[in-house]
Amino acid sequence: MLTRARLFGSKTRVTFSLPLDHPPGVVSVVGDFNGWEPGRHELLPRRRGIRTISVILPSGAHRFRYLATGGLWLDDEMADHIDEHGSQIFL
Template identity: 40%
Template sequence: MIKRGKQAQSGQVKLTFSVPVDQAPGGLSVVGDFNDWDPYAHPMQVKRDSYELTVTVPADRPICFRYLADGGVWFDDVDADYHDQHGGHLRPVAQSVEADDEPLAVSA
């Protein structure tokens, strides 16, 4: 699950990522273009029965991300706005997605 915060005057927005612990026993990180794909930059913390992490990103551009579980297992979030061979893409500020929207630009 992904929760989007409200855009701040600074042009930043907080994103909260949440994944049930049973999907990745052992550990999990959020890895993406916002942290230069560094698997150690954003390890998720266990909160009750899920891993959670909140990051602050620019609100004006889509981000590309994936989850990395212990053992080198990559997986995508079903709540991403768009998926392709590079992972999930997310518009940090909630926007409606029309059927005829162009795919988001891939950055990585």
């Protein structure tokens, strides 16, 4: 799940979250904001059976997907659009 909170100026805090146990293993959010680099924004275990990571980004469109252990790509139903390459977009 994807949530957004407006911050000062043109910044937005974007929080990415998934259930703690699905999929098993390590999950990272990769996107144009981190060079599509796995492990750079790894979702971490939290209370209530979820794992999350928050990233502060400038306003605008950003492409992303989740990447789990074993090369499993995951989608987020809260994305605003999906581009021609299958990347999800939030505005």
